[in-house]
Amino acid sequence: MDSSRGGVRDGRLLLQLCFLLAAAVAPTCRSREAQPLPAEQVPAAAGGRGGAAAGGRRAAVRHELSLDFYAKTCPAVDQIVGNVTAPLFRDNPAAGPAVLRLFYHDCFVEGCDASILIAPTASNAGGAPRVERDMEENRNLPQEAFDTVEMAKAAVEKSCPGVVTCADVLALAARDFVHLAGGPYYTVKKGRKDSKVSLAGKVRGSLPRANSTVDELLRVFASKGLGVGDLVALSGAHTVGFAHCAHFVGRLYDFRGTRQPDPVMDARLVKALRMSCPYTGGSARVVVPFDVSTPFQFDHAYYANLQARLGLLASDQALFLDARTRPLVQELAADKDRFFQAFAASMDRMGSVRVKKGRKAEVRRVCSQHLS
Numbered sequence: 185m186d187s188s189r190g191g192v193r194d195g196r197l198l199l200q201l202c203f204l205l206a207a208a209v210a211p212t213c214r215s216r217e218a219q220p221l222p223a224e225q226v227p228a229a230a231g232g233r234g235g236a237a238a239g240g241r242r243a244a245v246r247h248e249l250s251l252d253f254y255a256k257t258c259p260a261v262d263q264i265v266g267n268v269t270a271p272l273f274r275d276n277p278a279a280g281p282a283v284l285r286l287f288y289h290d291c292f293v294e295g296c297d298a299s300i301l302i303a304p305t306a307s308n309a310g311g312a313p314r315v316e317r318d319m320e321e322n323r324n325l326p327q328e329a330f331d332t333v334e335m336a337k338a339a340v341e342k343s344c345p346g347v348v349t350c351a352d353v354l355a356l357a358a359r360d361f362v363h364l365a366g367g368p369y370y371t372v373k374k375g376r377k378d379s380k381v382s383l384a385g386k387v388r389g390s391l392p393r394a395n396s397t398v399d400e401l402l403r404v405f406a407s408k409g410l411g412v413g414d415l416v417a418l419s420g421a422h423t424v425g426f427a428h429c430a431h432f433v434g435r436l437y438d439f440r441g442t443r444q445p446d447p448v449m450d451a452r453l454v455k456a457l458r459m460s461c462p463y464t465g466g467s468a469r470v471v472v473p474f475d476v477s478t479p480f481q482f483d484h485a486y487y488a489n490l491q492a493r494l495g496l497l498a499s500d501q502a503l504f505l506d507a508r509t510r511p512l513v514q515e516l517a518a519d520k521d522r523f524f525q526a527f528a529a530s531m532d533r534m535g536s537v538r539v540k541k542g543r544k545a546e547v548r549r550v551c552s553q554h555l556s
């Protein structure tokens with residue numbers, strides 16, 4: 185789920201890229217159509233755990249969350265957050281995938297506990313990494329994602345001071361952006377506490393890499409209590425968002441030491457991507473959409489792209505090449521509603537990973553700082 189700030193704000197660059205890719209491989213490069221948030225929460229279409237795309241074991245530590253956790257203390261929390269996310273999305277749709285990625289990086293390291301939000305420390309001064317954000321894996325998480333969560337949290341604090349956690353605000357904001365980009369509106373259970381620690385040492389090995397094999401992906405997901413269905417459904421978040429060239433440039437020029445492009449990648453896509461991403465000396469600011477056909481639309485085109493060998497990262501394309509995940513890719517490519525259901529159900533499971541409760545955790549006032 186690599187997206188980035190660099191270049192995304194430069195609409196011209198993006199449009200050019202979009203046309204370039206569209207001319208090469210995709211029939212259209214449709215722009216997003218933002219949808220308003222519904223006034224009321226609609227019941228999640230999800231919940232069905234049957235079917236190929238569902239499944240996944242539960243995390244070892246799993247506290248029960250609930251839809252009405254703030255019913256007495258902050259009943260309008262969903263709407264308050266929605267009042268912040270909707271205008272932000274209109275101004276800058278790239279904030280959407282940025283926040284989604286932030287949520288994912290939070291949940292996969294020590295659980296959904298806002299540990300990723302603690303302000304970076306030592307690395308900026310050249311010292312050893314101390315908090316999660318200091319680690320290489322988290323360095324290019326876009327600042328706008330952090331800013332978005334702080335803004336939503338500040339709005340919530342105004343109405344209900346000291347009540348709603350940053351971990352819950354992040355989960356709500358991620359849901360809003362999925363819907364704003366055209367994806368499903370699913371309900372979000374609440375009651376996660378914020379962690380009192382954020383440790384750099386917990387990051388390594390907890391997040392999949394752009395070149396991870398399906399074995400590695402499944403191992404990382406299993407360590408969070410998530411299964412093969414969750415892996416395939418959550419990877420569908422790459423229907424929006426962008427990656428830096430560094431994450432796939434090997435596929436364009438020297439795939440696994442062969443000095444040839446990845447033979448699996450559509451040759452037209454290789455050609456188009458090479459124009460944006462030279463083997464060496466390219467700009468670190470250039471980013472490329474994961475979904476070359478509808479980069480701003482939260483739809484199921486990601487899976488059709490994998491079938492057409494238009495996956496951007498090796499770890500995306502691998503899902504179509506591996507016998508364990510291929511049937512699920514085909515299922516979700518064929519049925520958008522099925523994808524939306526599976527995605528909502530898997531977000532619910534991911535959002536429950538190692539949730540913290542009780543006095544060992546906190547309710548921060550400002551998401552980047554622990555309570556002192």
Ligand SMILES: *[C@@H]1O[C@H](CO)[C@@H](O)[C@H](O)[C@H]1NC(C)=O
Binds near residue numbers: 260263264
């Ligand atoms: C959300 O914004 C609308 C329009 O500005 C306002 O009427 C409403 O009270 C806000 N809702 C909450 C819960 O803050």
Ligand SMILES: *[C@@H]1O[C@H](CO)[C@@H](O)[C@H](O)[C@H]1NC(C)=O
Binds near residue numbers: 393395396397
């Ligand atoms: C992925 O890339 C890293 C370096 O970024 C390398 O150490 C690792 O071996 C690669 N994994 C695979 C499966 O190619």
